[in-house]
Amino acid sequence: MMLDMTDARRQDEVELVQAAQAGVVAAVSLLLERHWAGMRAVALSILGPGPDVDDVMQEAALVALRRITDVRDPQAVGPWLRMIVRNRCRGLLREARRLEPVADVPLPGTGGDLSAVLERQALGDWVWEAIEALSPALRLPLVLRHFTDGVMAYESIARVCGVPVGTVRSRLSQARAKLVAALDATAADAHSDSRSRTAAGWEAARATLAAAESGEFGKILRQDWSPEVALLSADVPVGGAALLVRAMDGDLEAGVRQRPVNVVAGRSVAVWEMDLINPADDPDHCPPSVAWIMGLEDGRVARLRLFHPRPLPASAIPPDLQDVWPQ
Template sequence: MPLRYPLSGVAPETEQLAHAARQGDQQSIALLIEHHYAGMLAVAKHLLGHGPDAEDACQDSVITALARIGELRDASAVRSWLHAIVRNNCRTILRARKPVPVGTAGEDLHASDLDDPVACIERSALRDWIWHGLGQLSPTLQPVAMLRYFTENNSYEHIAALCGVPVGTVRSRLSEVRRQLSITLPRVHDDRHHDTSRLTAERREEAAAIMSAVANGVALHQLDGRWAEDMAMRWPSGTRETGLGSIFAAMGEDYDAGVRCRLINVVAGPGITIWENEFINPPEDPDHCPPAATWLLREQGGLVREVRLIHAARPEQAQAMPAAG
């Protein structure tokens, strides 16, 4: 079932509805989603088959569309825009199964026509509204929702590894996220929202400073003011170390080996920050580091208390992985 909102009256023409939705009118957004939901689900089933994956991909697409509705540039193309979001979510699932198809028969909008989700959400006027809704979720649900809807490497397996829970728990938590957001989002639209853009900018500056510290010769003590001395750093190998110094040491080793690190995304919410970066390996050692990494930072009392790091699968590993959401 799509997200439900209190509705009344007769839906206007689709293009007018899309224009109103872009301006943040919640009834128009709800009508737009309901009008197109069956077609969105049909696209998901065409790509994934009948089953829970198709339902999950479609529900995830509803949340993505809510967050990005302000970026719909052509109101007359709303159907193609929504279907493209569905296909993009389906591709995340298909990557673990087989080579990804370019598009769906009969559709006229390909993946290359869809703006980068992170960039769109960053610019969206509704971003703070979505974040305020996420802020109403419990501490166990928030990171799962943030990783799923606001990061690139967002498969169920990837989220499970970062959160330290089984894949089945990720599925059940995301199901609960969708249920709660369907109730919460309509109620918080007019509330006072946190300034997520400012928080994200602050956290992005912090991430960039740490990732470039070794190259720029910046000392650890210049950057550790927001990090707890006993911060738990959990590496992909399962090793647990303590303090920001452990991160500096690892980055220093990579830098000495000729690896460069580029920050590509930061997601920030109350108590949780997510970094995504890519590694640029030296030509003489192209496999030194995996292609990318995701960092999950948990805060308490204004200090970072725990960090979990997961590497993106190398291309040959991704082909060998079992199917996952």
């Protein structure tokens, strides 16, 4: 018996989802094109006409790219895409009221996480190649917004970049528009291996911390980082390798340890998100976490920004560094 048009379309959609989950990048574009009108209708119903609708649609497209492997029922991909839009709209409204954001789409109950989903797919290589084509001013906010866990809020990105929140929103809008265009233009191209870069990033983070605890942080900086590495406060250099070594040694002497919890690894920007573990006798010495946000040149760290969700207390900064340490 021949399938009717409804059954044929449903079967075609199942095959598109399966292809997308296997890493066929063009399949994701086709799915988004097919459901774009319905997704946009959801955004308009919640936000009303205006530029926020375009921003939400661009963000939803990126979320779909990153999380397509979360779809368990390929026949339900349409409702899944509309749910992404709905949650992005609600998140935007929450942020406007300065409340804490929540996750866009629940992760699978099998212990998967976004970075693992991204790493094991050809989609990840495709997305990262397009990200690298952006200008540095657009690339950094996009990476922080979509790939980190602790630096994704607009206010946090503004602190890292040293610009107003309105500028962050503008840059993100420009970055997403350019990224979507670049993804469309490069769907059939070969892409670099983001999975290998991420694995190397985890190894480097752990090796760097182990070296620091052995008193060899300076050696790691000389070997693996740029000789002209600069610590930045926003975009302003405040010191180099010597300052970083003094600060790391000061933390270790105070009994503070770091544990990597998330690694973002591109060719030109990398982020190590760390838990900070304070000594038992001084549990409030440092905030609970820090992000190392690194600009890379020829694979070596040339610029470092340190982002704490809360400013460091004065007691956590060695006296000789308090006038220069970024906050």
